[in-house]
Amino acid sequence: AQKITQTQPGMFVQEKEAVTLDCTYDTSDPSYGLFWYKQPSSGEMIFLIYQGSYDQQNATEGRYSLNFQKARKSANLVISASQLGDSAMYFCAMRGLETSGSRLTFGEGTQLTVNP
Amino acid sequence: DAGVIQSPRHEVTEMGQEVTLRCKPISGHNSLFWYRQTMMRGLELLIYFNNNVPIDDSGMPEDRFSAKMPNASFSTLKIQPSEPRDSAVYFCASSLRTSPYEQYFGPGTRLTVT
Numbered sequence: 001a002q003k004i005t006q007t008q009p010g011m012f013v014q015e016k017e018a019v020t021l022d023c024t025y026d027t028s029d030p031s032y033g034l035f036w037y038k039q040p041s042s043g044e045m046i047f048l049i050y051q052g053s054y055d056q057q058n059a060t061e062g063r064y065s066l067n068f069q070k071a072r073k074s075a076n077l078v079i080s081a082s083q084l085g086d087s088a089m090y091f092c093a094m095r096g097l098e099t100s101g102s103r104l105t106f107g108e109g110t111q112l113t114v115n116p
Numbered sequence: 117d118a119g120v121i122q123s124p125r126h127e128v129t130e131m132g133q134e135v136t137l138r139c140k141p142i143s144g145h146n147s148l149f150w151y152r153q154t155m156m157r158g159l160e161l162l163i164y165f166n167n168n169v170p171i172d173d174s175g176m177p178e179d180r181f182s183a184k185m186p187n188a189s190f191s192t193l194k195i196q197p198s199e200p201r202d203s204a205v206y207f208c209a210s211s212l213r214t215s216p217y218e219q220y221f222g223p224g225t226r227l228t229v230t
Contacts, residue, residue, distance in 0.1 A: 033216050045207060045221035052216060091159065095217060102147050102217060103172060106159045 002027045004092050004107035012113050013082045020067070021077040021090050021110045029096030034075040035104065036066065040088040048090075051075060053097075082114045118142070120222035122208050128228045134196040137225045140189055141210030149219060150183055150193050151207040159207075165191065166213060198229045 003026045013019040025034065036048040051059045051066045059066040067076040075094075079086055092107040121140040129135055141148050149164040163173040168185045176183070180199070185191040195202055205226050209219040 035218060043205060043226075044223050045209070047218045047220060050216040050218055102149070102164055102166065102211065102213070103161055104219060108158050
């Protein structure tokens with residue numbers, strides 16, 4: 001079984017500052033992938049970034065980076081230089097690469113609000 | 117390239133009616149997923165297909181729900197008969213079956229059953 005926990009229902013950040021959204025996970029799968037998705041108020045789900053459990057370096061995609069701490073089972077999303085358009089719900093998800101097929105398990109989400 | 121296409125975007129129907137949601141995955145993707153999102157239960161996987169074959173339908177709530185994928189470019193999710201508790205946003209997503217297997221979501225269908 002897999003579980004994703006996002007403990008921050010809501011987060012606030014000032015425009016141009018950095019923000020970290022927390023995600024912890026639990027899995028018995030020795031090999032897995034971690035994902036972050038963004039859901040703006042318009043409703044679509046947008047893939048942001050991926051981290052493989054055996055990747056040596058933390059993933060980065062533009063202003064997004066994933067702070068992966070395997071021993072702590074955490075995969076926090078860091079957004080640098082926040083913009084007003086970053087206001088959205090953010091979901092952490094994982095996939096066990098050996099046991100769960102193509103199934104993604106999602107967390108409950110964190111609502112990020114960027115203030116001007 | 118076009119993303120995942122879903123239709124209709126909004127559907128309002130009366131309890132007891134049949135509802136059919138449609139999805140066209142990204143061309144070349146060989147996995148397709150149907151999700152349901154509600155405030156109470158969050159994002160739930162209902163069923164997914166690999167190469168048009170249903171692999172895991174354990175998330176399908178009950179026999180009122182059925183999904184088909186007759187070919188690589190089209191899938192349907194049908195609810196018959198619909199009930200008010202089926203009101204939700206239904207997402208279709210697709211992916212390649214190669215690492216990292218990231219899924220690309222459609223815009224969703226907002227279903228309201230009165």
